[in-house]
Amino acid sequence: MRLAGLLALGLSASALVACSDDGADAARTFANDLATALEQRDLAPVAVDGDAAAYAALVAPLEAVPVEVEVAGVEADGDSAEVELAWQWRSGEQPWAYATTAELARDGDDWSLRWQPSVLEPSLVEGETLALARLAPRRGEILGAAKQPIVTERDVIRYGLDKTKIEPGQVAGSARRIAQALDIEVAPFVKRAKAAGEKAFVEAITLRAEDAKQSVPASYENIPGAVGIGTTRPLAPTREFALPLLGSVGEATAEIVKESEGAVQAGDLVGLSGLQARYDEQLRGVPGVRISANPADADADADADAETDAAEPRVLHESDPVDGEPLTLTLDVGLQREAEQILAGVGPASAIVAIDPASGDIVAAASGPGSGGQNTATFGRYAPGSTMKVVSSLALLRSGLRPDSMVQCPATLTVDGKSFKNYSDYPASSLGRIPLREAVAQSCNTAFVGQYDTLSDDAMTDAAAALGLGVDHDLGFPAYFGQVPPPAGPTEKAADLIGQGKVLASPMAMATVAASVRAGHAVLPQLVVGHEVTQQDPAEPLSAAEAKQLRALMRGVVTSGSGRFLADLGGDLGAKTGTAEYGEPNAAGDLATHAWMIAQRPGLAVAVFVADGQSGSATAGPLLEAFLTAAR
Template sequence: MRLRLGTRVGTAALLVGVASACSALGGEDGDPAGDLADDLAAALSDHSLGEVPLVDESARTAFAELVAPLDEVPVAVDVVDVTVVEEEGRADATLAWRWEVADGAAWEYETSVALTQGGDGSTWAVAWSPDDLAPDLAAGDSLGLRTLTPARGDITGADGAVLVTERPVLRYGLDKTKVEGPQVARSARRIARILDVDVASYVSRAEAMGAEAFVEAVVLREDDAREVLPAFRKVPGALAVNDTLPLAPTREFAGALLGRVGPATAEIVEESDGAIVAGDEVGLSGLQARYDEQLRGAPGTAVVARDADDRLRTLFEAPATDGTDLLTTLDPALQDKAEQALATLGDGAPAAALVAIRPSDGAVLASANGVGAAGADLASTGQYAPGSTFKVVTSLALLRSGMGVDDVVSCPAATVVDGRSFKNYDDYPASAVGDITLTQAIAQSCNTALIGNAGRLGDGDLATAAQALGLGTDHDLGFPVYFGQVPPPETETGAAADLIGQGTVLASPFAMATVAASVSAGRAVLPVLLPQHEVQQVPPRVPLTGAEAGTLRGLMRAVVTTGSGRFLQDVPGEIGAKTGTAEYGTPDALGSLPTHAWMIATRGDLAVAVFVATGVSGSQTAGPVLEAFLR
């Protein structure tokens, strides 16, 4: 006779002090088989067989070994029902399993466990077998968890162009299974020299790692790898492993801005609260780091079984959630042009940067740093005196004071303010000294003319004009940007220096490109690199008017037609520009200070800023870079 004892779901939550006691004694409710099933469910919910009586005691150790890889996975086991077959002295307990493999992903199933009645009819034992743990498990199987790696999101540019995506690389290193003894150090030493990595450090790692280790030395793009392959292949134990990494089209392409991906550091692992483990590939810098969670996605988990023949099969899978693409406004063609233009400075060039913005909508089209920046994003975050490029701001302040572009100003070779002498740049044209118009003063970049009109400006006028052109007001654009500063001057000489972009005035190439874009657009442009990042623009105290912008465009055009930017006259399109040179640092033996070289320009719906950390002048050093970009 079969006797079904009904549903018992939930009873496994009631743990029994001594798990086998009720089963052995028959229990107070006269249901020894049911009590045993309850005890079994409670033990299984704790990843063990507890102390439940077993038909074969060796099953207890075998179960512990089998379930060990799942020890960190929470599981709840409930008794669904117990069917007793009295004439056969056995019962079938149906168990419901729920493994919380991942957040929102539970592995659920039922198994049937055989219970056997003792000869006295009052004691019961579990006849445990592997498939009682999970369907289709067999003797000799082992269990495991496999991490499912999500596909990392791409970084895209204008019109959906893919900028950063998985690209082929080669991981170069030493395969220690192919060498032993003193040959390990000899091969490691040769590999380090060929790949230009620290020899002592690499040899030390090679000797310390296990006999079956692959000791990685460097990861190279496929194109870069070809240069070292011939010599590398001759080294005993040398191994190049094919792989992929999220990379931009070239090593230089917006590298500081986009950032890089690599193995998580110990600090990143510690700060992730378990979301990242050692060996995970994560964003380490730039946008890759800032938006790592979005780009990385979430790993999945698979419960797998391996049989005696080493064949692997998946029992359950919580799929990975792929990363989401990060959209930017970068124009691949213009970014390439920017990198190439900076490269014209040559090997050993000082730090340099170029930023290009589309004035009509503020889209950041290019943001490049030269090799001299050593990986820093000076284009966005550099803080430098902008020199005479700031005279665009000063012009706006003077226009607002009532000055006209045709008003005559005095441009002496030098002027003194509170005991400090100010002069024009070394190759300032002698023909432009004396009484000239404001337009000529801006076109030729006369320092003394602007300083001589400092008295026309009141407190805060210069800062208000800067704000109207997008300089000096911080915005969270979704990545680090320095928008510059125009603080109140503390001295009369400081106020004079501020007028010509020195003193305490500071700006980044990004900020000066914003100034040029604002002149072109006729309003304070809010730059946009990440279209999906919402930014609330802080309105200027005194917004730029259309008439003011038109006048500034005329002044910048005069720089090209008659002034310090005449070398741009044969470049296609109507170009407006402003050169800039700013002293900094410590004087040399002759008392001369090094100078930053700047140039900003507009052409159609394009605004550009070029910065070179050390140069002769804006026109001579930054100018050729700008010209190369515009051509």
């Protein structure tokens, strides 16, 4: 027994004192057993004068609400006793606490409870029943840069069958016609409609208000019992907007209800995937509850006015809902829309990721429709191809080369039995002995492969870390930073230099590389505002001189290399194209290729990826150009 809790209910310590005879001791023992039985919602373990099952039926609507019942005092007088009970229902943020009196009667050495509804709640009378209603909180918004609403309450229409508007014999036919009109599976909806209560609304589908005009035929309103109920739901600007990142909201599954340990109940709206699921506790808030006493059936002889009065339920307790807290992201709503529109017509998996180099803010992270709902943008794992030459250039600069150092660029080069070549339309004028800056600008594979034996085994791993690649962090959302492991042998070491071998990266990781070149240090991207991350310092951080050289090398790609088509955008823009072979050769012996392109300029770093493309410049390049133009 917790004395502090009893005093909070206004019960004095003196109330605990009772007669000291054997009957009073037995009454106290019975009272403690009674409190335990009441907590367990079953009076079978104690003797009851009356309907012992009435209590269980009465509290059944409160099954999901935890309760504590304690004995606050026992006063025995001969063959009768009064027990003061302290109740506390943990409902919502405001517990329902009160005291009741239970009357006991003694027959010989045995005590029993004189059951009456007031044992449960002091104002309850015979025939009344309890009802619990959950009061839904407002789900927290998901906001973008400058507090722009991303996920907020938006108008929707719930379409379905209102069984109160039709006769029982019409249910199956109306349900079938509704399902056909709304283009949903017929049999499951008809089955649900038949199983629902006679006064039920059986939901078929919920549509955005703007989509409903295009999706619901005019004939729908002629179906008996078919209704559309306007309401709101927490939604993004469009169905596709950052969906792989944001995730979805829907009714709690049985598994979610079970794992919540009472915090979530069937019918509650919860995050089912993505950020909506990871931050669900913050976003969903705390439901309120209303506990009411419903009146007994009105007496048949009562006058009409009395019957009307008796029909009104009494509110016994109400706990206000606590609205969810917003989640703020760094996404720029306008840039995210532009990225998604640019990718809308791309068939293979694709992505555009844009980062502000100064802050590390991810301002766009779009996965194209070809990704099939997967988060290609921040969690995809692909060979980065020649975009990796930005990292390789840093490793070579650290080995002693300079941008104007001469390197050999043959048409083909064999390393430990493995033949490497340049891309099919590599300019013949840039073969032979050329400066490193030209090898970067024209993306000469063999020039980089030929330098493999000048680098230590950890040179590429360290250079990657200096540019934010290959070092994992928990950013509060699914994020893959890539891998640049030490090579297993000469061939793998050579392949790593051109973004093949075992090197992998996500579009976000390669956007981070570009951002780091622009910022002059390893950039740590962020999407969830307020999520704290401890950045690991690279073993050899990027120096200001190195960053300046890398920016110049990337600038050369635009002014005289494979990214010349971007030159008309003007400004201090640097870029790098990339094509990576993957999979098994086709009948002609050719491999499929990933297409990449990264770019950086003041205030913006971007990575564009297409899983299957002709080349970086031909496939990813136009998408990058379109995004950079939109982001001016």
